[in-house]
Amino acid sequence: MAIKPLALQQGDTVGIVTLGSPLAAETIDARIAYLRSLGLKVIVGRYVYAANGFLAGTDQQRAEDLMAMFANENVRLILPSRGGVGVEGVLPYLDYDFIRKNPKIVSGYSDITILLNVLAQLSGIVTLHSLLLLDFKPETAPYNFNQFFTATSSVTVPRPIVNPPGKRLIGKVPGNVSGILVGGNLTSFVGSLGTPYEIDTKGKILMLEEVHEPVNTVYRYVEQLKLAGKFADCRGIIMGECTGCEEAYGQTYEDLIDDFIVPLGKPLITNLASGHGTLKAAIPIGAFVNMNGGTGTITLLESAVRY
Template sequence: MMKPSALKKGDIVGVVSPASPPKEQQLKKGIAYLESLGLQVQVGKSVYEKNGYLAGTDEQRAGDINAFFATPNVKGIICACGGYGTARMADLLDYELIKDNPKIFWGYSDITFLHTAISQKTGLITFHGPMLSSDIGKDDVKEQTKQSFQQLFTPQPTYYTDQITSLQIIEQGEVSGQLIGGNLTLLASSLGTEFEVDTKGKILFIEDIEEEPYSIDRMMTQLKLAGKFEDAAGIMLCDFHKCEPLKKENSLSLEEALLQPLKGLKKPIMKGFLIGHCSPQIAVPVGAYATMSTYERMVELEAGVKVD
């Protein structure tokens, strides 16, 4: 895996909307936060475009990402928000360009499809973390969420321990491997495509939002039947925000929907991580080498950036 260079004060970062259009006022607050870190901000051409539920056409959204990867003085690319649309333009990204110009790429939710695609095609470590409009620009954003950006400036390991949240052990064990994953819906939608998530020997983390247990069950079963849980070295069950039954009178619980497809796996599984659509939210480097130990109730992640 390739590590992007760490940010320094004065560096330029680009802001993109690869999926849905952001809330303008919240995005401006998010940009102001980046500026408070000493960064200069350039906004992509299509960020404020509106094409139904998309921030412009597929070509426009992909064009912004390609343009920032091609611009030498842009050192990082931060997503404004998620929503829907990244899978539509994943085949329009220039992966050779990205591989030849590695730099920070940051976002989550629908951005999971791009994390997976970039990882598969280039080997670049990317970052699953809070976004400018949907997280940082909110009035009630937690300081711990903001602090996630500090890992972009200083290469140091990230430790997720039982002291951050109470972690529940599902299956005991200790393993090491690359961290891969993100939003369950997007991981499931990658199956059968050229960007299909590869979990072999890796630690898989999953999260989601506003999906009822039957929908979680369907996608977990899909990953199970595709061999993704069997291939994985370990599994981290993260935040599943508002994923309780709402419409169905008779329903499995969220926990049943998550755990039944994992039954019988003899590998470490823990749940309870504040990664995903939650507040506060802990950012993690996707593709970085990780060690997961249920005995120590901890996941250790190597630094996702390097110093030139």
Template sequence: MDRRLFIGTAALAGLLLPLAGGGRAIASPAGRLLPVALKRGDTVALVSPSSQVDDSFNLQLAREVMEALGFKVRTGANYAARRGHLAGSDAGRADDINAAFADRDVKAVICVRGGSGAARLLPLLDYGVIRANPKALLGYSDITALHNAIHAQTGLVTFHGPNGSGSWNSFNADQFRRLFFKRELMQYRNVADAGDELVPRKNRTVTITGGKVRGELVGGNLAVLTALAGSPYLPDFRGKILFLEDVEEAPYRVDRMFSTLKLMGALDQIAGFIFGECTDCNPGDGYGSLTLQEILDDYILPLGIPAYRGAMIGHIRQQFILPVGGRVELDADAGSFRLLEPVFQS
């Protein structure tokens, strides 16, 4: 998919950034910053940080979804722009995000889609403005770059979940209302789906190492996260609970990315681990392939920390909305985790 085309460039840029002295990166903050609470009737901004949509009708659908949730909608000046596969120039896409955070009438920033290109914006974001105007950011996949950079640079809790043009089925919409409007301390447990099977097969979780642990969530898309290695846009992994997902990655590439996390020291610092879905991560032609289970056994099992796989996180129709930076308790034996503290300002 198009996200993959950018990984090599992003990783190189991340390694050079600390030496270049450019951009507006600032020292990592000491603590968390909670976004303002949302209510029906508030104004939200739709932005396009990554790839352009294949059909402009999806822009209309994203607006209609936000309106159906009860919001007024504003769009960035570059919202429908296009440059190659990207939704406009880097400067234009970054300006829309900066403007959305600076606009006092806007209470949340919703990303239209993922794809590729969000990491190009990280040196162009105004983290001082974002810190001074804390508000919810929602999206997933390539938006992982924004979640990690904003959390690392400002401490702001952001939300890994459906993009504006994605599926807003009843599960996702209900979860959004419970988390954003009712501000529930959510329990994240897979939906049971026995279907026509005597023993359920769908939405099953598998314990890697049992136990319970508490910590703050960090993570997102595996490929996008590892492409930030060596940059100032990754959070502190010490004592955190790492969640990961991916799509259309061959197992040998998944293995390589876990190796990167191991070599950079991230895996040795985390307190817990949750793996979602690796959708269409099938081996290609050749002599054989490691399985996903073998990869997790190689990198996660030796850590001896509470860990499980199969969570409803990733490129799937029904997906959890996760607060990046939110404090949770993970129960690896039960294959679930729960919020311990509010993730919005009171």
């Protein structure tokens, strides 16, 4: 049974960490100010502002910040500043048993994807494929905040994962299945294959999204997951957006889905607002969900948090 962190409430404390690439100090400060304007308290990790080339401090330093947030009894939500690259480097330095005993809400996307799934797999906690610190600004779409705060505060189930108005979920291959939801950024999963932290899709519902890759590269990553058995193992597939992904040789992302994902024969839903897109659904990783490829619906059967 999944371990759920306590729900987020007004006045709770958010712990800020930088786990991958660095983020400009002025951006961090502006986003923290906005969080505080929402009535949340904020504490900042020791290495949040660090910059070591394309990484924010060493692997050990970034892991130390994350573990400090799990150890702080006042922290209810751990919010990475951004993704980028390098999150995989912190994984060997985490104490997964301690995290299991001290669950917190952890939210993010992009390279944070690998952390979300590893925490679900090795610590058994539900995490959230949703907003980063980077997204907390006045111009962020209300849909995103509604999704985020509903997921982090509500225990009501069953509850549908809904796309924003005018952007419907598309059922591509019929089939009604239930299972633990895993997934996120395609590149991150491919990078973890062959490591102790590769994604476990056996009996799961797999969600994928990508950003800024030409379609022929996306094909390469999809094929690698296929050869690694990740599609054969899963019960169903949800394809999120491929944000800013350019056509290749006249083929689009939608063509790739039709040509290479549909023939797998697994229940399939596409067009989920996810990850790098402007509009972001809040997707619990490690929670039990139902997907119906015939009706194009995704339903949460358990909440991401508890009271």
